[in-house]
Amino acid sequence: MDITALTFNERDEFKRKSIAEKAISLFQAEIDISPMVIDGSWGTGKTEFCHKLINLMNEQESHHLIYIDAFKADHANEPLMTVLAEVIKILPEDGCKQSFVKKALPAVRYSLKTIAKAGVSHLLRQDAADVFDDFDKQIQQAADKTLDVTVESILKDHVEAEKNLKALQEAMAEIAAEKPIVLFVDELDRCRPNFAVDMLEIIKHTFDVNGLQFVLVTNTQQLKASVNHCYGAAVDAQRYLDKFVKFTLSLPATLNTGEYNEIPASIEHYRNLVNGSPILEELNLGECGTLRTIDTMIAVNRLSLREIETIVRHIEIYVTLTQNGYLKTNSIFGFKMLAAFSIVVYSINPQLALSILNKELDANEIGKVLGKSNLSSDLQGYPDEQELICYMLGITAKYSSDTFKPSEHEADTWKQHGAAYFKGANWRTDDFSKVCSNVINALNMC
Structure with missing residues (x-):
């Protein structure tokens, strides 16, 4: 059975539909719960619950719903590209895509300049073709230029970074104003620690936009291990995550049989x-x-x-x-x-x-x-x-x-x-x- 097509009506042996309905009510309320975590240990049915939740929300047609398998995107080593690629897919085929790409491109270019040219080329070969043709061409042109990584160049880029980031956030806010977006990031606990932490920080600093909500489907204990791997055992991983996560929904390990x-x-x-x-x-x-x-x-x-x-x-x-x-x-x-x-x-x-x-x-x-x-x-x-x-x-x-x-x-x-x-x-x-x-x-x- 295709797990992505599953609904609670077809199978709800763990009586989790009511949990999903309550989660939806939070998405629709005027409460800042993003990023929200759907937490569960290995093998507790997080991914299946996530897809059932998405399908239940689809019935209401109240949100743009985006699903990202972070583990599949891990090889690209560029979480910003991963998220933007999925956002582009929900845009209509009129001038909206071109407009969004134009606003997003400077922020993407800045992100690409922070990694080695070989890494950029690998990234483009692996993923850009699947994103959007015009987006692909423009990013490729940016990558083909000599990437100046001198201190002077980095400082100049940093001066522009805030302007570029603001433009990207405004473009995202325009999309979300027409129809709110809920973006589910699954399998984060299976990713390499660096990618998992980078994704958290991209969500926090780049996608803090009205109308855009993130749901991280993960094992919090493993996520803490990723934080400690990146920043050392002396770092309080729970306090670190508290800076990013607004609300945690823990899938119950028990079932009420009456x-x-x-x-x-x-x-x-x-x-x-x-x-x-x-x-x-x-x-x-x-x-x-x-x-x-x-x-x-x-x-x-x-x-x-x-x-x-x-x-x-x-x-x-x-x-x-x-x-x-x-x-x-x-x-x-x-x-x-x-x-x-x-x-x-x-x-x-x-x-x-x-x-x-x-x-x-x-x-x-x-x-x-x-x-x-x-x-x-x-x-x-x-x-x-x-x-x-x-x-x-x-x-x-x-x-x-x-x-x-x-x-x-x-x-x-x-x-x-x-x-x-x-x-x-x-x-x-x-x-x-x-x-x-x-x-x-x-x-x-x-």
């Missing part, structure tokens, strides 16, 4: 993907109990939406390679539980998966991915699945085997519980890691 019950959005994503997979639909993974183990691992490890997609892809690969393997509908529950655990480990912690194969398992590492640090001291009833997996794999672990070793008077009880999960199976062993090894080997196509 009756004040919230679950991580990633768990809902997992369920939707499993239930919607034609490969997995007949396995009833959401009903056989393995869902509880995977739910816990998703929550404990705070997995992103992209990591969930990787897990489900690996489940599909496993059942395809093994013709369902341990996840068959009629398979013994213990096999299903350990298979689900093994696939998640293979997806999110390859080093742990390798230690299982090499019989160099550290019981503490098992506990970490399952959110357990020890066994219940006074077991009442049945242990939960995660605790039981820690027991099953911990008792034969090469390292830290005492972590999940039951007390002497409860050893038989734990052994009985472990056996109960494999009731009806012909397989008998105390080395439950063999099941995990089989699953991991299958994924490795061994």
Whole structure:
């Protein structure tokens, strides 16, 4: 599915339409929120939300909407050109484009003179042809002239810079006066630090124009790392960003399922993907109990939406390679539980998966991915699945085997519980890691 064409009506499994509607109300209000940040960690669905928001705003036809994938433009190393190129695309084909280019050209020429001629030529070869023919020709003429980088020339250019900048801002203000502009800059957190910081500063100092609003779709933590990379660890990156960012919208990591019950959005994503997979639909993974183990691992490890997609892809690969393997509908529950655990480990912690194969398992590492640090001291009833997996794999672990070793008077009880999960199976062993090894080997196509 083309993500750029997605709408909330087609898919809104994380109930984010109301967030988008509130964001739109801010764009339309007389509040200075630009630049605004749509913040989220890696793989939280920021880009999809951005496109759905744009498509929702398009229905109202109240703004010019511009989308920039900053990561794709990163190679050009010239954020001013990147933004202007997209602005030109929204202009009508009458004299408006030529007029804007004429006013913008001096500012662009000044920007080009601050980089080496070789860099300018590379930039023009890569991007100018895609922008606008007349714009291309005029900038090329500027680049073909000898770029005087002496101190005297730079000082003279600087005297003109304010005049050129004002002309560009006036040209932008004329466009925005007819119809406000919202410009979305996505993937800034994936860019080289210098480009990301340059983009921030261009937005702040060049495009501070009435009627023009910027939305940065990014991971704020990564953006802070870019600031520190450029200016040093001693710089307070948060205070630096506070000078640029007016408002931050953080995409929620949880989903309200009704009756004040919230679950991580990633768990809902997992369920939707499993239930919607034609490969997995007949396995009833959401009903056989393995869902509880995977739910816990998703929550404990705070997995992103992209990591969930990787897990489900690996489940599909496993059942395809093994013709369902341990996840068959009629398979013994213990096999299903350990298979689900093994696939998640293979997806999110390859080093742990390798230690299982090499019989160099550290019981503490098992506990970490399952959110357990020890066994219940006074077991009442049945242990939960995660605790039981820690027991099953911990008792034969090469390292830290005492972590999940039951007390002497409860050893038989734990052994009985472990056996109960494999009731009806012909397989008998105390080395439950063999099941995990089989699953991991299958994924490795061994």
